[in-house]
Amino acid sequence: xxxxxxxxxxxxxxxxxxxxxxxxxxxxxxxxxxxxxxxxxxxxxxxxxxxxxxxxxxxxxxxxxxxxxxxxxxxxxxxxxxxxxxxxxxxxxxxxxxxxxxxxxxxxxxxxxxxxxxxxxxxxxxxxxxxxxxxxxxxxxxxxxxxxxxxxxxxxxxxxxxxxxxxxxxxxxxxxxxxxxxxxxxxxxxxxxxxxxxxxxxxxxxxxxxxxxxxxxxxxxxxxxxxxxxxxxxxxxxxxxxxxxxxxxxxxxxxxxxxxxxxxxxxxxxxxxxxxxxxxxxxxxxxxxxxxxxx
Numbered sequence: 001x002x003x004x005x006x007x008x009x010x011x012x013x014x015x016x017x018x019x020x021x022x023x024x025x026x027x028x029x030x031x032x033x034x035x036x037x038x039x040x041x042x043x044x045x046x047x048x049x050x051x052x053x054x055x056x057x058x059x060x061x062x063x064x065x066x067x068x069x070x071x072x073x074x075x076x077x078x079x080x081x082x083x084x085x086x087x088x089x090x091x092x093x094x095x096x097x098x099x100x101x102x103x104x105x106x107x108x109x110x111x112x113x114x115x116x117x118x119x120x121x122x123x124x125x126x127x128x129x130x131x132x133x134x135x136x137x138x139x140x141x142x143x144x145x146x147x148x149x150x151x152x153x154x155x156x157x158x159x160x161x162x163x164x165x166x167x168x169x170x171x172x173x174x175x176x177x178x179x180x181x182x183x184x185x186x187x188x189x190x191x192x193x194x195x196x197x198x199x200x201x202x203x204x205x206x207x208x209x210x211x212x213x214x215x216x217x218x219x220x221x222x223x224x225x226x227x228x229x230x231x232x233x234x235x236x237x238x239x240x241x242x243x244x245x246x247x248x249x250x251x252x253x254x255x256x257x258x259x260x261x262x263x264x265x266x267x268x269x270x271x272x273x274x275x276x277x278x279x280x281x282x283x284x285x286x287x288x289x290x291x292x293x294x295x
Contacts, residue, residue: 003210004062005030006048006095007069008038011171011199012109012157014164016066017041019203020210029060031069048091057098064210066107067095070138073169074113074258077134088137089144096148105151105213107206112158112194112221114139117261120193120225124156124217124270132258142217153209155202158221158266159228162199163289172196173289176232180241188229190248193263195221196231198285201277208275219266222279231282238286239293 003020007013008030017030021040028041036043046056048069057065070088071077077084092108099106113135114128130136145152161173170178179186197220205220226234229248236243251260271277280288 001025001064001210002027002029002060002062003064003066004057004060005066005068007067008032008041008043009034009036009167010068010169011162011164011167012160012202013068014038014167015162015199015203016068016206019200019207020066023207023211025211029062049086053094053098054101057102057104061102062104064105064107064213065095065099066109066206066210067092068109070109072111072134074132074134074260075256077137078132078258081133084133084137088134089140092141093144096145096150099150100148105153106145107153107155107209108141108145110142110154110156111135111138112156112264112266113261114142114156115261115264117264120263120265121267122219122264123267124219131261134258135261151213151215153214154217155206155209156217156219156266157197157202158264159194159196159231160199160202161196161285163292172228172232173235176235176246177239177241177293180236180243180245183242183245185245185247186232187247187249187254188232189251189254189260190227190229191250191262192228192260193225193265194228194231195223195225195265195268196282197221198280201279201285205271205275205277208277214275218271218275219268220271220277221266221268222282223268224282225265226282234282235286238283239290
């Protein structure tokens with residue numbers, strides 16, 4: 001089965017492309033902005049905003065598209081809505097059109113930030129109400145997928161973390177390591193509650209979705225609810241870094257352009273029952289990352 005993965009230079013896309021490539025049933029093609037090598041995958045560079053998407057799909061002829069390419073910095077999205085609408089919404093729309101034309105199943109990576117964070121423990125049936133433009137753009141993309149005739153799977157995830165060389169953007173773990181290893185202080189919010197997601201776990205769920213062309217909406221995240229601050233402290237201690245350099249603050253003390261929802265913890269019962277998804281505990285995931293760092 002041939003699969004095309006977009007945005008393979010990011011943490012999520014790279015883990016997904018690698019996991020799919022190690023599955024014998026799949027022949028994987030992966031796009032990135034910069035040159036990239038993933039064992040077992042055919043990788044190629046493409047500026048997707050300027051690419052002929054229909055030609056790409058016609059040339060590769062995938063059965064499944066896993067669309068990870070997006071700009072996921074909430075602050076950048078808030079500051080330049082036009083540019084990020086182009087990437088997060090209009091590009092998705094072009095891929096949806098191509099998938100309809102060529103009968104390709106579409107797997108779309110979405111976010112817990114489609115929720116306003118007022119209650120936490122969100123299920124797939126809860127009403128979306130984003131409070132920043134990043135969440136708005138991902139919800140708009142979700143809605144245009146659902147309004148189309150494309151066979152699709154929407155995967156919502158939360159605070160994905162992990163370590164990879166040459167990542168296109170940092171994540172909470174890389175920020176903690178980068179700051180604390182340089183003896184720099186780092187502010188972390190105590191009032192933002194998430195269900196942090198170990199990137200290889202998310203990739204494993206995508207493999208299961210692709211094997212069965214599962215349709216619908218799935219929350220795929222970690223199972224442990226924790227504040228970003230507590231998660232950062234736990235990571236620092238695990239990596240034997242000075243956790244006292246972490247400064248727990250309220251969100252309103254952070255100079256962030258985009259407001260952050262308070263509690264976007266996700267309920268993953270559906271993914272567990274229908275996909276056989278079993279997330280790695282935070283403790284075990286941090287131990288695996290530590291082994292990678294210091295091996």
